[in-house]
Amino acid sequence: MKLQFQLEKKEKNTKARLGSFIYNGKTYETPMFMPVGTQATVKTLSPEEIKEIKAGIILSNTYHLWLRPGEDIVKKAGGLHKFMNYDGPILTDSGGYQVFSLAKNKKKDITEEGVFFKSHIDGQKLLLTPELSIEIQNKLDSDIAMSFDECPPAKADYEYLRKSVERTLRWAKRGKSVHQNNNQMLFGIVQGGPYQDLRELSAKETVKLDFDGYSVGGVANDNESKEDMYKAIDYSVPYLPENKLRYLMGIGEPIDLIEGVIRGIDLFDCVSPTRLARHGHALTKFGKINLKNAKYKEDFTPICEFCDCYACKNYTKSYLRHLIVSEETFGSRLLSIHNIRFLVHLMEEIRESIKKDNLLMFRDEFVKNYYGEKYEQK
């Protein structure tokens, strides 16, 4: 059965919302941060660890699973949940972002039919279309599928974005027409860059197609400014129905999670907590720390004294530093646990603040601690 999203409460001073849905008998609350399990595994972690850090939905990548092991193998395994042994909710993206970003330095060709590109694994020439993306996701049997959208390059001009919005709408319609998995939600994606009229057009027309939820896309490009990201949300959200989930794709910086929620977003995903872990970085209340730093050599305290994660309850910065410096994967595993838990816990605090209608106060306090006094609010 499809997830049923329930809007529980709106915060008094912002557009923030508290919501919930039930999955496999368990109630999940939004706003929620979704860790990324690109290749049917959240890097270094077991499904039990994902649950222990109280993560809810995890995201997996259609593009990667299509190329390897192939959606037919996942289907034969009984779907993605069974394949990877995760009985929590799973969202799959459309592959749209990957064919743009991973084929970046390779030849890619965007046509009305779809995107021709070369595989990042073996260079094979491939075509991903809106229909194929949905068909793959149907077979993967995720709980939430995403429409295949055109991801415009960063700093694309108005004219490019206008055409891209129109194409994304045609692709959304084509994808929806082949969607056949009744247990799977299908989300539409709003594009339009930082332009109010394009976002309005994209949002209104996408909503007309009546999706199960909506995503604000085109904000996760590396050289996108925060200002443009916030504009993209502000210009899209007013046209999205209140009773459906709203998902800001590819965003995981703490301040952006808070600002996204304030602007009416329910779901976020990002590879940042696991990627930072692999580079030896840990998220703390007082900002990001680099455990490779020599000052942690003899620091026999946990990353965060008040963190309830397995890494903080059992290991010191000194040991974590040793593992990271020695390139032991148990180090990135422990930091992945901590970093994901940090963001999941941040969302818990955000939800608490929505319940108490003091989200803006929470933001100001968080920002002061995390970014320091000098941080300038956008």
Added chain:
Amino acid sequence: MKLQFQLEKKEKNTKARLGSFIYNGKTYETPMFMPVGTQATVKTLSPEEIKEIKAGIILSNTYHLWLRPGEDIVKKAGGLHKFMNYDGPILTDSGGYQVFSLAKNKKKDITEEGVFFKSHIDGQKLLLTPELSIEIQNKLDSDIAMSFDECPPAKADYEYLRKSVERTLRWAKRGKSVHQNNNQMLFGIVQGGPYQDLRELSAKETVKLDFDGYSVGGVANDNESKEDMYKAIDYSVPYLPENKLRYLMGIGEPIDLIEGVIRGIDLFDCVSPTRLARHGHALTKFGKINLKNAKYKEDFTPICEFCDCYACKNYTKSYLRHLIVSEETFGSRLLSIHNIRFLVHLMEEIRESIKKDNLLMFRDEFVKNYYGEKYEQK
């Protein structure tokens, strides 16, 4: 308090022995296979996972911990157990093997004082002596420390080995004289290659120094023949006291574990289960399999149907293959769990066979399954 080894039973038809010791209130049985945690971590695994697969003693490397993070940091952390959060028994090697093997292609200089060599990390010139090795191990506070021995190259001639045995004896004496950790056993090492008289000399003289246990060394060189290994054991064991542990260093091939036990060995260690895991190999009753093989693409059965490990209870060969091929560390983590569990379980079966006095029958049955009918017993 030091481990107290208790000899429980001798097998009727071989030199195999069943033994036990109590550690932290828990009883452990020998013969036992010890997984290797080179850098204060059994690669990819948590201490809880090590316990779940019922491993007992783990081995950690003095050489590595001396260079990084340094024994003083481990001591400040409260010793190796606290540093790595493992409350089971830990054995540290002497660093003798590493200064020979890791400095292999670099300049090394063996003198009476010790071994001068260059660090494999930064090329720094260092000197490891018998005294320093013991002092480092005292600080690491492992439960079993090893004497610093000279590891002769493979195929060393008789004259080289004779001198090496004599030097190893002098080094053993020097190391023992500085050993100051009353909670730590100290083992002596028998050398002498495949020569009966040298093994006899080495064993008798080492035993005169009265160590807490004894190791048969010089058998883990890559191009050592099985025949020479079995000779080394057969020529050493008769001179070792019955009431003390006997440890065959660096050996983990299943047949060698069985043959070692048959010849009177109690402890084994090897990096093979975790190394094989990283290369996508899994140990099974019917031999080693390579999960990268295309035939496992759609194999939705576990590695071993009857294996009780976490990997076999929850994941299919198809998924494991996908993880390995995709270079996801969760794959080597799952295979490490399985491979170590396989060897730990093999030791459980060996102990069961000692209890029933049918170890030779067990060996023949195991060999038939694992190596096939054509395997020729040495």
